[in-house]
Amino acid sequence: MDSAQALQQLINGLTLGSLYALIAIGYTMVYGILRLINFAHGDVLMVGCYFAWFGAVQFGLPWWVALMGSMVLTALLGVLIDQGAYRPLRKAPRISALITAIGVSFFLENLGLVIFGGRPKAFQRPEIFNQLYQWGELRVLSLSVWVPIITAVILAGLMFFIYRTRQGMAMRALSRDLVTVHLMGIDTNRVVALTFALGSALAAAGGIFWAMKYPQINPLMGVLPGLKAFVAAVLGGIGNVFGAVLGGLLLGLCEIMLVAFLPDLAGYRDALAFVLLIGFLIFRPTGIMGEELPE
Amino acid sequence: MKRLAFVSGLLLLTLAMACPAVAEPLKLGVPFPMTGPNAPYGQNALRGLKLAMAARPQVLGRPVEIVVVDNKSDKVEASNAANRLIQYDKVAAIIGPLSSSNSLAAGPVCETAKVPMVSPWATNPLVTQGKKYVFRVCFIDPFQGSVGASFALKNLKAKTAAIMVDVAQDYCVGIAGFFERAFKKQGGQVVIKTMYNTGDQDFSAQLLAIKAKNPDIIYVPAYFTEGALIARQAREMGLKQIMLGGDASQAAELIKIGGPAVEGLAFTTHFDEKGVTTPAGKSFVKAYRAKYKEAPDSCSALAYDAYNALLDAMDRAKTTKPQALVKALEQTKDFQGVTGVMTLVDHNAVKPAVILHVKDGQFVYMATVSPN
DSSP: OOHHHHHHHHHHHHHHHHHHHHHHHHHHHHHHHHOOOOTTHHHHHHHHHHHHHIIIIISOOOHHHHHHHHHHHHHHHHHHHIIIIIGGGTTSOHHHHHHHHHHHHHHHHHHHHHHHOSSOEEOOOOGGGSOEEEETTEEEEHHHHHHHHHHHHHHHHHHHHHHHSHHHHHHHHHHHOHHHHHHTTOOHHHHHHHHHHHHHHHHHHHHHHHHHHSOEEOTTTTHHHHHHHHHHHHHHOTTOHHHHHHHHHHHHHHHHHHHHHOGGGGGGHHHHHHHHHHHHHHHOTTOSSOOOOOO | OHHHHHHHHHHHHHHHHHSOOSOOOEEEEEOOOOSSTTHHHHHHHHHHHHHHHHHOOEETTEEEEEEEOOOTTOHHHHHHHHHHHHHTSOOSEEEOOOSHHHHHHHHHHHHHHTOOEEESSOOOGGGTTTOSSEEESSOOHHHHHHHHHHIIIIISOOSEEEEEEETTOHHHHHHHHHHHHHHHHTTOEEEEEEEEOTTOOOOHHHHHHHHHHOOSEEEOOOOHHHHHHHHHHHHHTTOOOEEEEOGGGOOHHHHHHHGGGGTTOEEEESOOGGGOOSHHHHHHHHHHHHHHSSOOOHHHHHHHHHHHHHHHHHHHHTSOOHHHHHHHHHTOOSEEETTEEEEEETTEEEOOEEEEEEETTEEEEEEEEOOO
């Protein structure tokens, strides 16, 4: 494998990693605050894709309007799921909320199947992302270059929000101690809703770029990316936003490296994610950036 | 006078009681993939089946009732669906499943329960091999693979080929092997054989390896989901070779998702409206177009044929009892189907294949190849 191919695979890995990172942030933020693994997150990204598809195909909106619109609508969906399914179980044992999350996941998948049908739909890739850049032997899709850039911009915005605004400070405080923050007079439900909104909007963005990269959408498309993003969140240290990004990039790069250097094992690329998960859970359960918090 | 009235009254009453009550419906099980990756094939097949039912709603004086159970394009679900149809719905026969993998899963269930099963679309030879109760109304892959190989060598003038195999699907593994064998036998050379899995979305590694070997054509007998993505990524990588596929390429989604990348992609399949040879076929195309406003594909045509072939066998057997029905099915000869004149040999249909290719965003008929 020569340097052009290696570079091509590196860019592929960064793109895939950015997609995982965008989705993993939602998982990690919700876990950080509620200690809940939102299994419905993968299906939320699926709904985001369909929102964007509707916007672009049915209403003929330009792609960035459809993207923004979908992010807003998906954020609302995230808040709705929190209010409807998770909030009533705030005081219940954690396993109840976990089971509910799985239930919401099945609900969204089957709702999608009923409304959109089982046949996959083609997702249009905007022309700006469909260009082929060629430098000598290297052929790169413009999408692969844009996705990491756009992801970096989104993340910068998110970091600013979390570390430089009051709402962000409330979110960080909530992840430390939910009850005490409530006693301090902060409306915890509002902050939790905001967390879900942000996480879901990012998942929608991740999902839409995923659909641009692999241009077909179907109601079950969110399952595997969702699971892998969850693995990425765990790898990076669940509860830590920076860790989610790191985990996503790491997982994306590892997956592409496996496929590039061991093409005979390319069929096991999905298994790799779960092997990594098991390995990390055994040897370093808090992940790369996780910290041991006293109970 | 009064006595006459009484006797004729009694006679009329007896006659009225001798008339059969509304006949008990004949249930047929239909385990098609309505959701999942094979949904387009399943949904089209159901269309064909419903059209067949509308044209011929009765057999042996009984109305036909179909029980559709979604097998979700999954082997386990296919097996469960067959079980449920046999045990719970007590169907007389099963039409389906569609894919070879799912038919291989459902076949043993029907074999054990002694319920005849007719697959419209499964082409892997193992589906009917050694089975008494499993049939199909389409050709099998040794034939299809060799048609593909001949087409590649003669029409596409290819001397070398690369093959991409979905190792998770029996159909893909089977037909790739048959193609390879036929291609080599007729003088071609397979320079590389790469593998992928159902559900994979990234084929850059495999395509990079193929690019390095520079074959004349790429044989990709994939289902449309992977086929469309493979075509797109191949073109993005600068691979200009013609891609040749199998009958699983025939789904409208291949073009919708593949876009300009699938232009020129050719494939072997069972049916196309331009290649119709029987009057039944012509009227089927007309009826399908009238109802669904688009051209029928192989799945719908084969499902139509499966239904009618089964009912024809029931007519000949004069019963729906499994043993007699199986015997009648085995003796199917010169049956006028919409996909051609069909004779079942060893539970498989011997029929010509058609070759289509994608041109200007449509499936265009190229040729018909008869078995020799």
